[in-house]
Amino acid sequence: MRRKNSNGSKPKNEMTQTKKYCPFCGARIKKRNIEGRNRSVCESCGRTLYENPLPATCAVVFNELGQVLMTKRAVEPAYGEWALAGGFVEIDETPQECVLRELYEETGLRGEIIRQLGVEGEKSEMYVNLMIAGFLIKADSEEPRPGDDVSYAEWFDPDKAPEPVFESHKKLFKIGIEILTVELMRR
Incomplete structure (x- = not known):
């Protein structure tokens, strides 16, 4: 069942907005298949950015x-x-x-x-x-x-x-x- 806000709109999902830049070096982030999952990886320093609960x-x-x-x-x-x-x-x-x-x-x-x-x-x-x-x-x-x-x-x-x-x-x-x-x- 999809929830709606009290005004009938769908809740804004700010938490799913993937980071665009690496918090370690500032380079762009790309999606790459790692360990069987679509993960965010820095193009420059190569760090994998895990998204956790x-x-x-x-x-x-x-x-x-x-x-x-x-x-x-x-x-x-x-x-x-x-x-x-x-x-x-x-x-x-x-x-x-x-x-x-x-x-x-x-x-x-x-x-x-x-x-x-x-x-x-x-x-x-x-x-x-x-x-x-x-x-x-x-x-x-x-x-x-x-x-x-x-x-x-x-x-x-x-x-x-x-x-x-x-x-x-x-x-x-x-x-x-x-x-x-x-x-x-x-x-």
């Missing part, structure tokens, strides 16, 4: 009542859809720092990472290929407030939570709920 995180957040947090997106892609809190890893932070920062920026909540849930890939028209690390987080407080990139944040009983829009979030949410269910049964 963009790292991101998401959080399955729960409270004392065993409810899970869902956010409604206020930005593209998937404007107005439900998703897990999360975002892109900054150059100077770890995925763990990123997920806690994004949780606070998007919901005003602080929390404790209980465990990493896994890493999922996600194809994206806007960002090409994402690598998303999911974390299970216990919230320190109860009242979320929407922040940047989010128009709404709400607690749900796990079986009544809306389905996350992104496939990677769906998979990581399922893993998080399975872990929470086991923990709740132990109580």
Whole structure:
């Protein structure tokens, strides 16, 4: 399914615009078949410029009542859809720092990472290929407030939570709920 912006237009894909010049020597870049893939190679210094996935995180957040947090997106892609809190890893932070920062920026909540849930890939028209690390987080407080990139944040009983829009979030949410269910049964 192709996504559209809230105005009906196709998302601008700035991430797929291939570099034209080598960041090492400034010469032009050409496409060449290397290792069975169409790769960018500098005509002058011969360096291969690899294009890698963009790292991101998401959080399955729960409270004392065993409810899970869902956010409604206020930005593209998937404007107005439900998703897990999360975002892109900054150059100077770890995925763990990123997920806690994004949780606070998007919901005003602080929390404790209980465990990493896994890493999922996600194809994206806007960002090409994402690598998303999911974390299970216990919230320190109860009242979320929407922040940047989010128009709404709400607690749900796990079986009544809306389905996350992104496939990677769906998979990581399922893993998080399975872990929470086991923990709740132990109580």
